[in-house]
Structures are given as structure tokens and as C-alpha cells.
Amino acid sequence: MADKVHRYDVQVVWTGNEGAGTSSYRGYSRSHVIQAKGKPPIDGSSDPSFRGDPTRWNPEELLLASLSACHKLWYLGLCAEAGIxxxxxxxxxxxxxxxxxxxxxxxxxxxxxxxVTLAPGADIEKALALHHAAHEKCFIARSVNFPISLAPEISIGLST
Structure with missing residues (x-):
């Protein structure tokens, strides 16, 4: 089977011109809006350490969120396929x-x-192993050049 190519388009609009553009380092806001067709906008800025707005998402937080969400999506799918x-x-x-x-x-x-809480009767060892399988499949994790480690906690709870 041939590789599939997926394209993603977003728009990042700087909204931080406070009248003088970037005429000085302290003279502008780091605020921006991340947009994509048909989705709510995300208010962004830089980390407060870099003169950013602490009430807005910064790129570092969004990278962590992307890694976490990608892992979760793979993990849930693999668990569903495995009957966990x-x-x-x-x-x-x-x-x-x-x-x-x-x-x-x-x-x-x-x-x-x-x-992670599993339904009663689930195989904890298999559920733990699937974290590693999800990590190997995650598109975002496979795209970065730093180590990502896993420290999952798995328990058995009540079924919904």
C-alpha cells in the first residue's frame, strides 16, 4: 500500500501591534490567534518568561498538549482493538x-x-504494553528530536 500524505493548514495572525509595530523589543505584544477553517480560534502568546501573556496558550504548552493528545488517541484506539x-x-x-x-x-x-482506569477484568499488563505501542505509532512523537518517556499509572475501576 502506498504512503498516504496528509496536509494541515492553519493561520497564525499576530495581534500584538500596539501602535509602533516592532520598533522596540518592549514595544509590542506577543499575542496572536491560531485559526483553522471551521474551528474556534486559539488565543496564543509567548511564554511569560519571554514577555508573553500568561492567560494565553504558548507554543511550548501546545507542543506538550499535541504530544499528549496524540499518544492518548493512539492508546485508546489500540485498547479498543485489543478489547481493553x-x-x-x-x-x-x-x-x-x-x-x-x-x-x-x-x-x-x-x-x-x-x-488510566480500566474496566473490571481488563488485562493490566496488556494495557501497559499498549502504552509503548501507542508511543511507537504517535505521529507527533515520531516527529520530534528529543526523548519522550512514559510514566503511566493504570488501575481497575468501575465500568460505565
Whole structure:
């Protein structure tokens, strides 16, 4: 089967011109809006460490959210195919970024920490193994150049 190509289009509009454009480093806002056809806009800015608005999403948070959501979607799908019923799934990922003296920087690691509740009778060992399979399939994780580790917690709960 031939590879499928998927295209994604968004628009990022800078909304931070406060009258003088970028005439000085402190003279403009880092605010922007992320848009895509048919979807609600996302208010963005830079991290507050870089003069950003703390009430808006920053690119670093969106990267973590993308990694977490991609892993979750693969994991839920693989569990469904394997007959493992997931009752709840909550992730609290954490990323580490290093800023260098010249202002450049990069993420050095991310830890995904999904807390998963399985329906009674589910195979905990198989559910744990499927986290690793989901990680191997995740489009976003396969696209970054830093390590992503998994620290899942799995428990058995009540079926819904």
C-alpha cells in the first residue's frame, strides 16, 4: 500500500501591534490567534518568561498538549482493538526546555504521565504494553528530536 500524505493548514495572525509595530523589543505584544477553517480560534502568546501573556496558550504548552493528545488517541484506539475497556484517561505531561545564553533553546525531554482506569477484568499488563505501542505509532512523537518517556499509572475501576 502506498504512503498516504496528509496536509494541515492553519493561520497564525499576530495581534500584538500596539501602535509602533516592532520598533522596540518592549514595544509590542506577543499575542496572536491560531485559526483553522471551521474551528474556534486559539488565543496564543509567548511564554511569560519571554514577555508573553500568561492567560494565553504558548507554543511550548501546545507542543506538550499535541504530544499528549496524540499518544492518548493512539492508546485508546489500540485498547479498543485489543478489547481493553478504558473508563478514564487523564494525562499531566511535563516538558523540559533549555534556553541557551544566546536566547536559542530546545526541548530536552518530555514525560507523559497518563492515569488510566480500566474496566473490571481488563488485562493490566496488556494495557501497559499498549502504552509503548501507542508511543511507537504517535505521529507527533515520531516527529520530534528529543526523548519522550512514559510514566503511566493504570488501575481497575468501575465500568460505565
Amino acid at each position: 475497556v478504558i473508563v478514564t484517561y487523564v494525562d499531566n505531561p511535563q516538558g523540559t526546555m533549555v534556553e541557551q545564553s544566546d536566547g536559542a533553546g530546545q526541548f530536552t525531554s518530555v514525560v507523559l504521565r497518563p492515569k
